[in-house]
Amino acid sequence: MRDGQVVKGVRFREHRVVGDILDLAARYRDEGADELVFYDITASPEGRSVDRSWVARVARLLDIPFCVAGGIGSVQDAEEILNAGAEKISVNSPALADPELIDRLAERFGAQCVVVGIDSQTTPEGYRVYQFTGDPARTRDSRRDTLAWVREVQQRGAGEIVLNCMASDGTRHGYDIEQLRRARALCAVPLVASGGAGSPAHFEAVFRDAQVDAALAASVFHSGAITIPSLKQSLATAGIEVRR
Amino acid sequence: MSAPLDVAIIDSGGANLASLRYALERLGARTHVSRDPEAIGAAPRVVLPGVGAAADAMRRLRGTGLDTVIPRLRVPLLGVCLGMQLLFEHSAEGDTPCLGVLPGRIERLTTSPGLPVPHMGWNTLEPLVADPLLAELPAAAYVYFVHGYAAPVGAATIAGVQYGRPFSAVVRRDNFWGVQFHPERSAKAGAQVLRNFLALPVAGSA
Numbered sequence: 001m002r003d004g005q006v007v008k009g010v011r012f013r014e015h016r017v018v019g020d021i022l023d024l025a026a027r028y029r030d031e032g033a034d035e036l037v038f039y040d041i042t043a044s045p046e047g048r049s050v051d052r053s054w055v056a057r058v059a060r061l062l063d064i065p066f067c068v069a070g071g072i073g074s075v076q077d078a079e080e081i082l083n084a085g086a087e088k089i090s091v092n093s094p095a096l097a098d099p100e101l102i103d104r105l106a107e108r109f110g111a112q113c114v115v116v117g118i119d120s121q122t123t124p125e126g127y128r129v130y131q132f133t134g135d136p137a138r139t140r141d142s143r144r145d146t147l148a149w150v151r152e153v154q155q156r157g158a159g160e161i162v163l164n165c166m167a168s169d170g171t172r173h174g175y176d177i178e179q180l181r182r183a184r185a186l187c188a189v190p191l192v193a194s195g196g197a198g199s200p201a202h203f204e205a206v207f208r209d210a211q212v213d214a215a216l217a218a219s220v221f222h223s224g225a226i227t228i229p230s231l232k233q234s235l236a237t238a239g240i241e242v243r244r
Numbered sequence: 245m246s247a248p249l250d251v252a253i254i255d256s257g258g259a260n261l262a263s264l265r266y267a268l269e270r271l272g273a274r275t276h277v278s279r280d281p282e283a284i285g286a287a288p289r290v291v292l293p294g295v296g297a298a299a300d301a302m303r304r305l306r307g308t309g310l311d312t313v314i315p316r317l318r319v320p321l322l323g324v325c326l327g328m329q330l331l332f333e334h335s336a337e338g339d340t341p342c343l344g345v346l347p348g349r350i351e352r353l354t355t356s357p358g359l360p361v362p363h364m365g366w367n368t369l370e371p372l373v374a375d376p377l378l379a380e381l382p383a384a385a386y387v388y389f390v391h392g393y394a395a396p397v398g399a400a401t402i403a404g405v406q407y408g409r410p411f412s413a414v415v416r417r418d419n420f421w422g423v424q425f426h427p428e429r430s431a432k433a434g435a436q437v438l439r440n441f442l443a444l445p446v447a448g449s450a
Contacts, residue, residue: 029431034366060266065388065429085262087390087429110296112362112390159362189360211358213365243366243386 025058025066028221031228033064034243037090037162037216039117039134040070052080059085067115070134073101075108082113090115090162093131096142099156106157111189116158120146120179122167127179130166146179150186161187162216164194170219172198180210192216200226200234207240249442252287254310255279256294256301256327264293264324267428271439279304281313288319288446294326298350298393299338301326315345320444321420322377325391328415328422337393345420348398353391359408362392367425369413369433373402377414377421377440385433387413387425394424 005020021038028036038058055068068081069090078089089109095101095116105114119133127146132138150161163183165176175196184191190213193206197217206215220226232242251273253261265275268291278284292314294301305311314321323331330342335350342350355361368384389405395412397404403414405424414437415422421441427434 032431056262059263060270063267063270063429063431063435065390065426083262085266087263087426110362110392112364112392160364187360188355189362190364191360213360 021054022057022061024222025061028228029062029064032232032244033221033228035064035214036062036066038066038068038070039090040068052084055081055084055086069115069117073098075104078105078109078113082109088113088115088160090117092117092119092133095153096129096131096144099152102153102156102158106159111157111159114158115160115162116153117162117164118146118149118153119164119166122165122176122179127182133166147182147186150183154187154189158189160190160192162192162194164216165196168196169194171196172219172225174198174202175206175210175215177205177209180206180212184211190214197226200231203231204235204238204240207235208238249273250287251275251289251291251442252284253277253291253293254284254305254314254327256292256304256330261293263426263428264291267435267438268442271435271442273442279308279310281309284310285313285317289442289444290314290317290319290321292321292323292327292330294324294330296326297338298326298329298335298340298342301330302340302342305330305343311343315343318419319446320441322441323420323422324428325424325426328424329393329395331415331420331422332395335393346395346400346415346417346422348395348400350393350395353394353407353411356408362390363394363407364390366430367405367407367413369403369405369425370410371403371414372397375402375414375416376444377416377423377437378403379436379440379443381433381436385436387423387427387430387433387437389413389425391424 065087067088068086072089072091073094119130120127121130129142129144129149131142168176175193180193192214193212194216203215235242255277268275329350331345332348333344336352353361366386371378397410400415400417401412402416404410405413413424427437
């Protein structure tokens with residue numbers, strides 16, 4: 001999300017507007033999405049927290065869980081969002097700058113509310129955590145190893161990890177199974193795969209081969225390339241349990 | 245006199261009162277959030293929500309005297325998630341004495357490979373006893389859970405759920421109902437449970 005509208009980029013660049021927040025939220029609710037995640041991608045690069053007026057409007061509309069991410073840098077930021085009706089808050093860049101934020105959030109709200117989002121880039125030195133990924137001009141390597149960070153955030157109280165594999169994001173060539181499998185081996189909390197979904201087979205592969213708890217996608221749903229009911233039908237046919 | 249669709253939501257200090265309120269309002273209820281023992285004692289229906297830690301929530305209830313008011317209520321009460329757990333005698337979370345309305349103790353979920361704790365996600369209800377709160381639910385309805393502690397299946401259990409082992413998903417004794425899952429975030433199945441709660445006779449269940 002940027003400036004009240006939903007946008008989607010390719011590999012974190014060239015974001016374009018894809019629709020109004022409430023319209024999309026209602027559409028995905030009706031199609032049978034199991035959870036929605038709202039990323040305010042410009043919040044952290046601009047040094048501000050999310051504009052929260054839309055959180056309550058989304059909460060009134062939705063009867064499924066949703067998570068809000070973007071520039072949440074304090075317990076108070078998180079409290080306002082949770083009080084407005086979100087189930088979970090997700091921290092990414094602010095947790096890299098201040099890892100103890102994760103401890104404070106988990107202590108105050110419980111681990112179940114605290115999602116840590118990790119934007120992981122594949123580099124010659126291995127998987128690296130990137131920061132400020134909402135703005136290509138400000139995106140930078142946090143100098144942290146992704147798998148070490150997966151371990152650390154759990155020790156600090158993360159109740160869920162969303163691993164967004166940047167090299168795959170928006171490409172529709174499939175999830176980064178190898179990276180997700182490595183994270184899974186270290187991850188005792190729910191692990192959500194993100195980045196690269198392009199076909200129902202990609203979802204099937206990430207559940208089967210990386211044993212993730214959930215798969216997140218944006219491009220293919222925003223564009224209508226995959227509808228949620230048809231995706232759930234193919235997953236059920238493949239023997240993967242889905243809510244219908 | 246209050247209208248029958250009035251619901252008092254007890255402000256037990258945790259976040260997440262808003263989504264319960266919105267869910268009840270979508271079904272036509274008029275809600276008010278309160279920690280005033282008099283207002284809650286006079287309400288035709290009461291919801292005890294809760295997100296957070298058991299010890300903290302009990303401290304807040306004791307601080308306002310609600311710990312003695314709640315067990316004496318004779319109207320339909322619905323505990324949600326931590327609110328359900330507080331209805332039991334004791335919680336292992338912070339070794340906390342609770343309200344004692346329901347028999348039994350809350351235990352920590354144990355982690356095992358493939359079963360992360362906290363338990364977060366959609367899971368199917370297994371009704372054990374016919375109950376008005378579970379009316380009109382489809383078989384094996386999916387509902388949304390978020391919790392690290394749980395009530396073992398016991399005398400008060402009216403529906404269970406499997407997560408490694410079975411535990412209580414829905415409990416009841418007399419006019420006290422409780423759900424471990426979040427009906428406000430459980431799509432149509434959750435709305436049906438709330439609709440059933442709003443349809444319970446206000447006179448209580450005796």
